[in-house]
Amino acid sequence: MSAKLTKEVQQQFIETFKTEPILIFSPGRINIIGEHTDYNGGFVFPAAVDKGIAAAIQKSDSGSCIAIALDLDSTIKFQLDSLKPSKEGSWENYVFGVVAEIQNKNKVIGNFNIIFKGNIPEGAGMSSSAALENSVVFGLNELFNLGLTKTEMILISQKAEHNYVGVKCGIMDQYASMFGIKENALLLDCRTMESKPYQIDFKDHQLLLINTNVKHSLSDSAYNDRRSACETIAAILKVETLRDVTEKDLVKIIDTVTPENYQKALYVIQEIERTQKAAKAIEENDLETLGTLIYASHNGLQNQYKVSCDELDFLVAQAKKNKHVLGARMMGGGFGGCTINLIAKTAAKSFGESASKAYQNKFDKDCSVYFVNLSDGTHIVK
Numbered sequence: 001m002s003a004k005l006t007k008e009v010q011q012q013f014i015e016t017f018k019t020e021p022i023l024i025f026s027p028g029r030i031n032i033i034g035e036h037t038d039y040n041g042g043f044v045f046p047a048a049v050d051k052g053i054a055a056a057i058q059k060s061d062s063g064s065c066i067a068i069a070l071d072l073d074s075t076i077k078f079q080l081d082s083l084k085p086s087k088e089g090s091w092e093n094y095v096f097g098v099v100a101e102i103q104n105k106n107k108v109i110g111n112f113n114i115i116f117k118g119n120i121p122e123g124a125g126m127s128s129s130a131a132l133e134n135s136v137v138f139g140l141n142e143l144f145n146l147g148l149t150k151t152e153m154i155l156i157s158q159k160a161e162h163n164y165v166g167v168k169c170g171i172m173d174q175y176a177s178m179f180g181i182k183e184n185a186l187l188l189d190c191r192t193m194e195s196k197p198y199q200i201d202f203k204d205h206q207l208l209l210i211n212t213n214v215k216h217s218l219s220d221s222a223y224n225d226r227r228s229a230c231e232t233i234a235a236i237l238k239v240e241t242l243r244d245v246t247e248k249d250l251v252k253i254i255d256t257v258t259p260e261n262y263q264k265a266l267y268v269i270q271e272i273e274r275t276q277k278a279a280k281a282i283e284e285n286d287l288e289t290l291g292t293l294i295y296a297s298h299n300g301l302q303n304q305y306k307v308s309c310d311e312l313d314f315l316v317a318q319a320k321k322n323k324h325v326l327g328a329r330m331m332g333g334g335f336g337g338c339t340i341n342l343i344a345k346t347a348a349k350s351f352g353e354s355a356s357k358a359y360q361n362k363f364d365k366d367c368s369v370y371f372v373n374l375s376d377g378t379h380i381v382k
C-alpha cells in the first residue's frame with residue numbers, strides 16, 4: 001500500500017523537477033489507550049500504522065522552494081527567508097512550520113522541492129499532520145545533513161504544530177510516527193520521553209477502526225482549552241503536570257476549581273492509571289481487562305473530559321451491544337475521527353457491516369471500517 005504511494009510521488013517528482021528525489025514514508029498512528037494524557041506528562045500507548053504520508057524531496061537551484069500536495073492538487077512556492085504562517089487551516093503551515101523551527105535551531109538549509117501524498121483519511125484522528133511534519137523534517141535532515149536526532153526532529157514537528165498550525169498538541173503523535181516498530185505498540189512515558197515496545201498479538205482478537213467521517217469544527221480551540229484547564233489546575237496544585245498528582249491531592253482543591261474542570265483533571269489522573277493497567281493486562285494476555293479499560297477510557301472522554309460527539313458515542317454503543325467486542329473508545333483528540341475496537345477476529349467483518357448499517361440509518365451518512373497493521377516509524381524508502 002505504502003509502496004504504491006511512494007512510487008507515485010517519485011514519478012511525479014521526476015516528471016516535475018527532472019531529478020531523482022529522496023523518498024520518505026512517514027506513518028500515521030493509532031492509540032490503544034491514554035488519551036489527552038501526553039501534554040499532562042502521562043502515559044500513552046500508540047503504534048505507527050501502515051497508512052501515512054509518502055514524500056519525495058530534493059534540493060533546488062531555482063532560487064525558491066516548491067511544495068506540492070498531490071492529494072489536494074495544490075502547489076505553493078515560497079522563500080526560505082520570509083516565512084510566516086498562512087491562514088488557519090492551510091496545509092502549507094505544516095511545511096512552513098517545520099522549516100521555520102529548523103531555522104530557529106540555527107540549522108541552515110537551502111532551497112528544496114517536495115511532493116507528498118497520503119492515504120490517511122483527513123480528520124480520521126490518525127495523525128496525518130504529525131506524519132507530514134515528520135516526513136518534512138526527516139527529509140530535510142537527510143538532504144542537508146543537519147545531524148538532528150529523532151528526538152530533536154519530533155520536537156521540531158511538535159513546535160511547528162504549536163506555532164504555525166496553532167494546536168498546542170502533546171508529543172504522542174510525532175513520537176509514534178517517528179519511533180514506531182513493526183507489530184508493536186509503544187508504552188510511552190511522556191515525561192521522560194522513554195518508551196517500551198509491546199508486541200501486539202491478540203491471538204483470536206484484533207484491533208478494528210471505524211471512522212465516523214466527521215470532524216466537528218472548534219476541535220482545535222476545544223483542544224487548546226482542555227490543555228490550558230489542565231495547566232491551570234497543575235499550577236494550583238503547584239506541580240509541573242497532572243502526572244504528579246493523585247486523586248487524593250485533587251480532592252483537596254475541589255472548592256477552588258469549577259466542577260467541570262475538576263472532572264477533567266480527575267479524568268486525566270484516572271486515564272494515566274488506566275494506561276499503565278492496560279500495559280499490564282497486555283503483558284498478562286488479559287484481554288477482558290484490557291477491553292474494560294478501553295470502555296472506561298471512552299466513558300471518561302465522553303462524560304468527564306467532554307471531547308466525544310454523538311457519532312463516536314453511537315459507535316461505542318453499537319460495540320457494547322455486541323458480545324464479541326471486548327472494548328471500544330474514541331481515539332485521538334476527539335470531536336470526530338475513529339473509534340478503536342478490540343474485537344474477536346471471527347466477528348470483525350460482520351460487526352463492521354452491522355455498525356455501518358446502523359450508522360447510516362441513524363446519521364444518514366457512511367462510516368468507514370479500517371483494518372491496520374502496526375508498522376515501522378518514519379524512514380527512507382530505497
Ligand code: GLA
Nearest residue numbers: 035036169170171172332333
Ligand atoms: C491529538 C494530539 C496529541 C494527543 C491526542 C489526544 O492527537 O496531537 O498530542 O494529545 O490528541 O490524546
